[in-house]
Amino acid sequence: MIAIVSGTNRENAVSMDIARQYSEILKEKGVENIILNLQDLPPDFIFSSLYGNTGKNEQFNRATDIMNTSEKFVFIIPEYNGSFPGVLKAFLDGLDRERALAHKKCALVGISAGDQGAGPALSHFTDILNYCGTHVLAYRLRIPNIGRLMTDHKITDSGYVTRMHKQADMLIGF
Numbered sequence: 001m002i003a004i005v006s007g008t009n010r011e012n013a014v015s016m017d018i019a020r021q022y023s024e025i026l027k028e029k030g031v032e033n034i035i036l037n038l039q040d041l042p043p044d045f046i047f048s049s050l051y052g053n054t055g056k057n058e059q060f061n062r063a064t065d066i067m068n069t070s071e072k073f074v075f076i077i078p079e080y081n082g083s084f085p086g087v088l089k090a091f092l093d094g095l096d097r098e099r100a101l102a103h104k105k106c107a108l109v110g111i112s113a114g115d116q117g118a119g120p121a122l123s124h125f126t127d128i129l130n131y132c133g134t135h136v137l138a139y140r141l142r143i144p145n146i147g148r149l150m151t152d153h154k155i156t157d158s159g160y161v162t163r164m165h166k167q168a169d170m171l172i173g174f
């Protein structure tokens with residue numbers, strides 16, 4: 001099972017559009033997958049679900065179950081203030097590192113309004129994942145100028161679609 005994590009809790013996020021497109025690509029390749037939308041986290045999770053409250057919030061537990069039972073992940077990461085969204089780090093801080101992240105494998109997709117394609121965000125996030133014992137596929141996909149590339153909630157640019165397929169194939173074989 002591959003979990004596709006949409007790395008923001010922003011409403012109507014483009015990250016979710018990319019997550020849905022990635023999910024379709026994996027389905028076409030016959031790979032079971034599930035989307036984890038950080039917007040579905042309980043609004044108060046940074047207080048109700050972390051540290052001493054670990055395991056106490058059922059809604060948060062559903063998200064951690066997805067992480068615990070998936071062998072691989074795709075993280076869709078929008079660039080926020082030159083890095084990845086804080087909600088994604090808070091989510092990681094609420095996980096059981098050994099069960100959710102250690103010895104697992106993942107691929108990263110970065111998106112941005114500007115021209116960095118979330119490159120720095122992907123590097124920051126790779127450092128954290130590696131600390132947590134998650135192996136990051138070297139082929140990281142950066143998609144800059146995302147506003148210009150979306151049509152009907154999808155990327156149609158053949159170059160980026162080809163790269164998404166290439167990355168998905170590499171993750172399946174990783």
Ligand SMILES: Cc1cc2nc3c(=O)[nH]c(=O)nc-3n(C[C@H](O)[C@H](O)[C@H](O)COP(=O)(O)O)c2cc1C
Pocket residue numbers: 008010012013014015016078079080081082083111112113114115116146147
């Ligand atoms: C809080 C916030 C900070 C942002 N910071 C940047 C940034 O540093 N560089 C950039 O290119 N775009 C930035 N953006 C734009 C997002 O990268 C861009 O809109 C992205 O597609 C949004 O993804 P989302 O729709 O999944 O939230 C920012 C957007 C938000 C909401």
